[in-house]
Amino acid sequence: MKLKIGVFGAGRGRMMVEVMSQHPDAELVAICDVNQNALNSCKDLAEKYDSHVALYTDFDKFIEHGLDGIVLANYADEHAPYAIKCLKAGINVVSEVLAVKNLEEAKELVTAVENSKAIYAYAENYCYFRSTLEMQRLYKQGDVGEFLHGEGEYVHFIPKTEWGNLTGQNNPNHWRNRTPATFYCTHSTGPLLTITGLRATSVVAMETNSIIGKEYGYKRGDGCVMICEMSNGGTAKFLPWCNFPRTPHAVWYSVYGTKGMMESARWGNTIDTVNIYKEEGQKLDTYVPTFDFETDLSKKISGHGGSDFYTMDYFIASILDREDKHKMIDVYQALDMTLIGTLGAESLKNNNAKIEIPDFRKK
Numbered sequence: 001m002k003l004k005i006g007v008f009g010a011g012r013g014r015m016m017v018e019v020m021s022q023h024p025d026a027e028l029v030a031i032c033d034v035n036q037n038a039l040n041s042c043k044d045l046a047e048k049y050d051s052h053v054a055l056y057t058d059f060d061k062f063i064e065h066g067l068d069g070i071v072l073a074n075y076a077d078e079h080a081p082y083a084i085k086c087l088k089a090g091i092n093v094v095s096e097v098l099a100v101k102n103l104e105e106a107k108e109l110v111t112a113v114e115n116s117k118a119i120y121a122y123a124e125n126y127c128y129f130r131s132t133l134e135m136q137r138l139y140k141q142g143d144v145g146e147f148l149h150g151e152g153e154y155v156h157f158i159p160k161t162e163w164g165n166l167t168g169q170n171n172p173n174h175w176r177n178r179t180p181a182t183f184y185c186t187h188s189t190g191p192l193l194t195i196t197g198l199r200a201t202s203v204v205a206m207e208t209n210s211i212i213g214k215e216y217g218y219k220r221g222d223g224c225v226m227i228c229e230m231s232n233g234g235t236a237k238f239l240p241w242c243n244f245p246r247t248p249h250a251v252w253y254s255v256y257g258t259k260g261m262m263e264s265a266r267w268g269n270t271i272d273t274v275n276i277y278k279e280e281g282q283k284l285d286t287y288v289p290t291f292d293f294e295t296d297l298s299k300k301i302s303g304h305g306g307s308d309f310y311t312m313d314y315f316i317a318s319i320l321d322r323e324d325k326h327k328m329i330d331v332y333q334a335l336d337m338t339l340i341g342t343l344g345a346e347s348l349k350n351n352n353a354k355i356e357i358p359d360f361r362k363k
């Protein structure tokens with residue numbers, strides 16, 4: 001029997017509609033959004049794949065539809081309260097980025113996960129880029145040795161002409177206008193943690209001036225840098241979402257180890273390319289790796305280098321208890337990725353002080 005899935009948020013949620021409507025183990029049955037145009041557009045998309053969906057504008061009614069799983073693609077700083085509602089109702093939930101907006105929410109989310117039989121998954125798709133997965137494989141097999149330093153960057157310039165569409169027509173209360181410069185961080189942090197299996201234990205953050213921001217109407221710096229101590233004693237540098245002109249956008253991960261160095265290529269679609277240097281034999285290699293797991297559907301889903309399939313598929317894998325379910329990102333990993341930015345904001349507020357990052361696996 002197919003899992004009955006609902007999608008909350010019909011903007012980014014279109015991608016989830018696309019995947020869930022076609023997934024062999026899922027049936028997309030409901031979509032919820034207050035924006036009627038976005039809702040209708042998602043309904044049309046679902047019907048293209050013969051999915052007949054009920055439409056809701058109220059989450060509390062949507063959650064009573066009789067769902068096996070809910071995808072949260074609502075506002076980026078409002079995921080935790082809705083995830084907690086799902087978990088309390090015993091409904092499996094997968095959350096778009098970010099997991100939480102503060103430490104209180106982190107505690108409440110972990111408590112809800114630990115008290116629920118339902119599954120919580122985190123949809124950090126950049127952890128499923130083919131370059132991220134390949135660098136994880138290379139790191140695990142010891143090709144660059146022990147981690148010394150690593151970096152993660154997500155530089156995504158949004159032209160002024162597109163800013164209104166992305167912020168509810170320049171609503172100053174939209175999350176893209178009011179969250180701190182450190183907030184949207186897991187596209188930068190998530191892959192490095194995934195590659196190395198390490199976590200950050202402390203963070204220091206500094207932000208740039210806000211020159212582009214003055215024109216756009218947001219108050220944070222146009223960019224920001226976060227420096228972390230890592231759980232093995234190494235260091236890391238992250239650029240969370242920075243609105244610096246660079247086209248189309250620049251996403252980059254690097255790892256320096258005791259035996260060599262590896263990095264993804266930086267610009268646009270080159271993200272799929274991996275460069276690795278091994279000190280032994282002084283060998284340099286550049287290639288585009290393939291995914292080690294593909295399906296007919298994964299080959300059709302091109303969003304974010306194909307990674308958008310895997311966030312949804314591993315959520316389904318966990319609900320169905322498939323043997324590859326461990327590839328899903330759980331709540332503790334989600335918090336490891338998210339809290340770097342949450343506590344980075346505390347560092348900004350406190351004259352760039354070093355802030356310890358708690359490990360929610362420890363009681």
Ligand SMILES: NC(=O)c1ccc[n+]([C@@H]2O[C@H](COP(=O)([O-])OP(=O)(O)OC[C@H]3O[C@@H](n4cnc5c(N)ncnc54)[C@H](O)[C@@H]3O)[C@@H](O)[C@H]2O)c1
Binds near residue numbers: 073096
């Ligand atoms: N992983 C990625 O690559 C990626 C890319 C883009 C966006 N996102 C994430 O997707 C989410 C949505 O982003 P977006 O680009 O669609 O923009 P957005 O945040 O402006 O859109 C959210 C949508 O949810 C709806 N919504 C919010 N609260 C609601 C409520 N209480 N009831 C009904 N509807 C509600 C809004 O009407 C809107 O259509 C964000 O969390 C963002 O971080 C992720």
